[in-house]
Amino acid sequence: MDFGFTISKPRSIEPTEAGKEQLRLLEEQVPTFRRCMNCGGCTATCSAGHFINFNIRKVHNLYRWGQYKELDEELQKCMLCGKCTLVCPRGVNLRSLIIHLRKALNKDHLSNDFQHFIRNNNR
């Protein structure tokens, strides 16, 4: 449908097909990820975020958008203390999310997931 206006192309975010697959796999492992409403509660309470500019909400959003660059490095700042999980009003299992994100972003595990991807798409 044509509403007579568009979002200018460079500002829209379109994950690639592979990116969508990655996201689907993550959501399969951490189903509560879907519930996030981007309130930022996790970031506000984050132990690592009290020291430096570490934004856990941004990290998982960037992953959602398929922007994986340097996310792995960024995630290594997390201390897995669990405060974010405890305060999340939507019950997102953030610690599980963080561990699975690390797995997904880790080179060794990426290949596993890729195998999984191939298997699921070539029935």
Added chain:
Amino acid sequence: MSSYFHPFILPFCIGTLVLFVIIAVKFYRWITTLDRKQKKNVWMSLLTVRVFPALWRIVKEIVKEVLLHVNITRYNWRMGYMHRSIALGWFLLIVTGFVETLFHFRGGGHLPWLGIFFRFFVRDYTYGISRVWADVMDLLLLYVLSGVSIAIFKSIYSRVVGIRKNTKLRWFDICLRYSLWLIFPMRLLSESCTAALTGNGGFLTQGIGDMLPTEFAQVMEVPFWTAYSTCLCVFFVLFPFSRYMHIFTEPLLIVFRSLGVRESSQPTGYTRMELNACSRCGICIDGCPLDKELKINDIQGVYLLRDVRHGLPHRNATENCLMCDQCVVDCPVGIEITEIRKQERNKGALDTHDNYRFLDSIQSFNAIGRIAYFGGCMSHLTPGVTESMKKIFDAVGQKYWMMDEDKTICCGRPLLQQGFIAQAAELRRKNAHLIVESHAQYLVTSCPICYQSFKKEYNLPIKVIHHTEYLAALIRLGKLKPHKTGLKVAYHDPCELGRGCNIYDEPREVLQAVAELARVQKEREHSICCGHSLGNTALDVEKQDKVRDAALRNLKADHPDLIATACPMCKKAFQRDRYTTVKDIAELIAEQL
């Protein structure tokens, strides 16, 4: 001597030989694959005076646990009887058989299988004292048979021995179980047949033998003895690969444990011993809150150990556990189930580097003569606890340094529990540096998770105290005189403080200074986990809440005015329930100053 041979003994002899070879190989492999630290502990115990208490412990433990099964009996006397009758009964049968043979042949020199098949080969055995031997052997056989009958009954209806569920077995274990169960009835039948023909039986075998027709006994004697020997053979050859391996592994485990060996962060030969020492009794299933509340029935200690031992897939069993340690406390063999789970959680490839440089910016504080106070991450979410502690410090005029006033470095335990060993070590290094540099004399912490970490994983040069211990000391010394209220309070034992660090009395002592303790059915080492434990990442919050509700039901049975705990994590978990008032012990005390 050749009259003491018959082909039916061959299966037994071959089986026994195979058994001992396999066991020797296994034991050798396990012992040689202990890691450096474990080996060092063994030598340190063997070569110093520590060897005497160790030896004493070994003897005591083996008699108590391998033969008498005291721990299982304590759990449930019928289950204890079942295990004891089979283990002790069989052991005594072998020993008595051996002694009887020695006695009959006036010393050694006889063939090794005679002790087992004595009645068949020694047929003119009807003189005076031999009747006593025969009766004793029959009594022992009856004892074993009574245990076997309970075992058979239990496999149908587990409540007989007081547990809710039987362990789910592999088909291999099931086959083997039948061969074990058959051994003793077969022995009874063969001895009875021989007794029918020769009159050499005791009260039981002779009694049955007299009822058997002579022709039947003549025809069936050798087949029964062959069946008996074959059952023994099947059982012996297969059992090193089944759960029955615990029979020989448990004594070995006791020896090494008494010599000071403990699990380390990586699997070693000691881990293999622990895996093999599990008898799959199923006691660990009974207390597990995940089984009871969430019907998750494939992750308990028994299944984890089984799957790790046999190399079966066990990701779920590894990850989905609260690490509440209920099973560890309950396990009659004392297997370090949680440590093994941690080893399996090892995140290897994800754990190669960290990004904690930012923590270097924290400056240490000169805290000579002060108490260092560490709230912990979770206490930042329950500011009431830290505020109360500060108020108490001020009230008694204690100078303190709050290490994590506005920023906190995690103690590292959550990372360690999830298998990030190297990253956890990095956090420990940072915290330890801060603490040592401050020259504080004591470290008080409000969070049992941090407490356990500082105490067991840090190796700090100063004493670590939980705030309940601190408060108890203050009250005992009369430094703190809170007013007694009329409140009735139910105390919840946090897993990490109770089962983790064995602190049960101090919190109660402190609470009794301000309130009256409500009765709680499952308390102390049986307290139910609040469900939100950091040990678990696999459960979503709704499921965690179900476990929490079970804990709350248990605490509220006596209608207390409020619930007290000593862990910010538990407090937070209980607070999520609208109908619950929960306070930390520190808060209760601070209110009554």
